[in-house]
Amino acid sequence: MTAAQPALSVVVPIFNELAVLPLFAERLRGVLDALGEAYEVVAVDDGSTDGTAAALTGLRAGWPELRVLRLRRNSGHQAALLAGLLRARGGYVVSIDADLQDPPEVIVELLRRARADGLDVVYGVRADRHRDTRFKRWTAAGYYRLVRRLVGEQVPAQAGDFRLLSRAVVEALRELPERGPVLRLVVPWLGFPGGEVAYQRQERAAGRTKYPLSRMAGLAAESVTAFSAAPLRVATWLGLAGVAVCGVLVVVAVLAWAGGGTVTGWPSLYLAILFLGAVQLLCLGLLGEYVARIYTAVQGRPAYAVAGDSADGEPVRPGGTELADSLR
Known part of the structure; x- marks a missing residue:
């Protein structure tokens, strides 16, 4: 891989994660540096207001592989994730949250599985959710049963947004006309060869959850209405x-x-x-x-608007135009 196209991109949507950011960056960098391959980390600042933006700028000063993609306003987790995926340049792209509930060390296994089995998608599947509350486990189980019944069995149970995508899958996402797709349903729907890697889900390392009950209910409603009549x-x-x-x-x-x-x-x-x-x-x-x-x-409004990208020579344009441009 050339410097313009690293072997791996890691996309991290971030919103007000100042408390956990230093620990997350330390663990993630240790894992990626040990790979011995060219990589980039695309940190998408989703309109944070707690000093996260300044912390990312400070981290980038000593971490050249870190890119900071700043959105003009808080656009939501799925929109921030989409923005990072469409701007990532790696041959493989991994998406992960910054709260350390999904261990960065699993990225190595995701990459190994994709290469060994020739897979375009590898899902991180939560093998054990005993650390979650009973209500959280119950609602999550109900959500996955519902979407699997409506969308199909290709949607893996207990798989969130911690996954690896090949460059082919990212380009397929770019071709979609949807402005705000629910990625955990769209990716399986595309039909690329996929596999799973089980892992133990951890407790949030610091800070507060960004997915309260209201947002979980909104995601469920969006999932159903986006994929089924x-x-x-x-x-x-x-x-x-x-x-x-x-x-x-x-x-x-x-x-x-x-x-x-x-x-x-x-x-x-x-x-x-x-x-x-x-x-x-x-x-x-x-x-x-x-x-x-x-x-x-x-x-036709874009799902997000990009305010700046720290990548040298990378033009800044309104978010969501990546989808529209591909249809011309």
């Missing part, structure tokens, strides 16, 4: 069920009237109105999710 079919079936129930109530009312047993009462009317109202609102909500995705796609 099943919720719309659920709305259809709920509508049909509502019609069927109403039909039964009409028959009951007619029979009661014919038998002279009709009485004035509010419970049946009250329950019927609640049921139909709930079904209608649910269906409108599901339709709204898809209309919102169409609206976002029509707007």
